[in-house]
Amino acid sequence: MWLEKFDKQPLLSVNRRDLLKLSGSAIAGLALSGISTQASAQEESSAAAVTPTKDKPIRINFNENALGMSPKAQDAARAAVAKGNRYAKAEIDQLHQKIATDYQLDKKSLLLTAGSSEGIRAAIEACAAPNTQFVIPELTYGDGELFANIAQMNVVKVPMKKDWSFDVEGLKTAVSSYSGPSIVYLVNPNNPTATITPADLLEPWINSKPANTMFIVDEAYAEFVNDPRFRSVTPLIQQGADNIILLKTFSKIYAMAGMRVGYAVAAPAVISKMAERVAGEKLNYCGVCAALVSMDDKPFIAYSKKSIDVSRQMMTDVLKELKIDYLPSEGNFIFHHLSVPLEEYKKHMAEEHILIGRAFPPADSWCRVSLGTPQEMLVVVETMRNMRAKGWL
Template sequence: MAEYQRKYTDLLTEYIPGKSIEEVKKDYHLDEVIRLASNENPLGPSPKAIEAMIEAVKEVNLYPEATCEELVTELAQYYGIKPEEIVTGNGADNLINQLGQAFINEGDEVIYCTPTFAAYRSSTLLMGGKPVEIPLLDGFVYDLDGLLTQITDKTKMIFVCNPNNPTGTLLEEGRLQTFLDQVPEQVLIILDEAYIEFIQEEHYTTGVDFIKTYPNVIVLRTFSKLYGLAGNRVGYAIAQKPLIDRMKKVREVFSVNRVGHIGALAALKDQAHRDKTIEKNSAERKRLVEFFEEQGFDVTPSHTNFIFVDVKMDAVEVFQKLMEKGVLIRPCSGWGYNTHIRVSIGSHGENTKFIDRFSIVIANIKQLN
C-alpha cells in the first residue's frame, strides 16, 4: 500500500482522551457518573455567559468575527496592554500548534520538563523539531537551571508550564525572572499559564508582567479552567506585537466560534463568578488534601484545580475500580508515575461521593493484596 502520511506523523502518539461520562454510563449501567479527570469547573460557566451564549446560538448561521475584536479589546483593557499584543485560538492546545507552525523549523530543538502537557512534544515533532526533555526536580517543580544547561545553538523554544500539569506545582516568586535573564534573546520562552488564576500567592509576578520587558516571551491563557468554558475552546496568547503578528499568519481564520467568543466575553466581565470559583476551589482542595493525608498518601502541594497524589498502589487499578463505581479520575501511569493519580476538584457533593467511593475502593484493594 502506498504511504501518504507526512513523515513526522510516524513519531506521534495518538492522544486518547479519557472515557466520556456517556460511555461510562453505558458500559457500567450507571445512572450517575462524576468526572474528576479533566480539571473542569464544577460550577459551570458564569450565568451571564450562559445567557449571552443562548442569544448567540440564534446567529450560528453566521460566520464568527474572525479576529474576536471585542474579546481582544476587553482582554487588553483587563491586562493593561495593547490589543495587537493578543491573539485568540481554539483553546490553548490550538495555540501551541500555532507556535509550532509559526516558529519551529526542521531540526530546531524545543526544551521542557516532564511530566507536563503532552502538546509540547506533539507540536514539536509534527514540525520536524527535536524535543529535549528533562525531569522535574524533587517535589515535581520545573527545573529551570536544568533547562538552561540544555540550550544550544539549535534551541528555538522553551516551554514552562506554571503551575505545571499534572503536578500542580508553582515556581517560587523571582525564579522565573532570574531564568528569563539568562535565556538568550533568540530563544522563545513559552509560559503556559492555563491554571495561573488559581494561585493565591499575593503579588505573584505572572507572564503578562514579563512581556513588557522580554521580547522573546509568549504567554498562553485559557477560558477552559477558571471560566468553565472548556467545551467552547477559547484560548489566547499574549506577547509583543512582532511575535503575535507571526502567529496570526498561521492562525485559522475562524479559530474561535461565535458562541465561544460571546461566552468568553461575558465570562471575563463576571468578577463575582470568578471569585466564587476560586473560593470554592480553595475550600474543596483543602478538604481533599486533608482526606488524602489522613489516609497516609503523599499529596504534592497544588496551586491549581486538581491534586497530584501518590496512592502507593497501582494507579490504573484504582482508576478502574473507581470508574466501575461511577467516578472518573486520571491515572498518571502515562507520565511514568504508576502509583500517582490526578484528581480534579469537584463540587462539595461530588467530592463527598468521591471520598466515600474512593475509601471503599482502597479498602477492597488492600484486602485483596
C-alpha cells in the same frame, strides 16, 4: 450556624469533620462565603446531593471545572445560537479589544485562539527555525511535545527533581549547551502536578535573554493559585520582553472547556507570526459571547475560585487522614501517590461511578484527581475511605 462559624475563620482552616457535618446548602454557602453573586444555578447545583451513576458519573479526570459556566455566560451563549448563521466579526473584535485593555497592551500584542491548544501549535510553528530544539520538563502537559513532534523538532526532556518540581538549572543547561535555537515550554502551574514554579526561579532566566531562545509559558491554571511565590509573566511582556509567549484559556476558571476560546499575549512581531498560523481568529459565536460576559462576571469568578479552594481542602484533608503523599496543589486538581497500581485503582473507582485521571509517565505510581464541586468531593473522599478499608487504596 455553620456559615457563621466559617465566616469567622480563614477558608483553609476549616477542618474535615466540620465540612462533613455540613448540609448540601451549607456547603454551597461556604463556597460563596463573603461573595455576592447571582450564580443561582451553581448554588442549587452545589447544594444538591450527588449520587453518581453509570450514566452520570463524577468526572474528575480531565481538569474540567465541574461548577459549570456562569449563568450569565450560559444565557449569552444561548442567545448567540440564534445568530449562528452569521460570523461573529464584531463580537470577536470586542473580545480582542477587551482582553488587550485588560492586559494594558495594544491589540497587536494579543491573538485569539481556539482554546490554548491552537495557541501552543501556532507558537511552536511561528518560532520554529532550522535545527530548533524544544525543551520541556519530563513531566508536563503533552500538547507541546505533540506539536513539536509534528513540526519535526528535536524534543529534549529534562528530568524532574525528586519532588516532581521543574529542574530549572537543568533546563538552563539544556539551552546553554545547544548551539542552535531553543523553544522552552513551561506550564505554570504545571499539569499534571498542580505545582507552581516560583517566579524568582524563572524571571531572572527569562530576563537574561539567552540567545536564540523563546519561552512559551502556559498559565491555564493561574487563576486558581494561592501561593504568593507565583507571578504571571504578564508584567514582563508589558515591560517590552520579546522572548515570551503567554498562553491563556477560558477553559478553567471560567468553565468554558467545550467552548474553545483562548488567546496568546506577546510582543507584536511575535503575534504577527503566530497570526499566520491560525484561522484568522474565526471563533464560534457562542464561545465568543460567553467569554465577553464571563470577563465581566467578577462575582462568578470569585465563586469559581472559592469553590475550588473548598474542594481542594476536602481532598487534601482525606489524603492527610489516609497518610497518602501528595503534591501541594495550586490548580483545580491534585497529584497524589498510590500504593496500588493505577489501573486497578481506576477500575475500582469506575465501579463506584467516579472517573479519575490516566497515567502520566514517568510518575507511574501517581494519580491525578481533578477537583469536582464540594458536593461531588464529599462522595469522592468517602469512597476513598471505603477503598482504604478494603485494601484498594
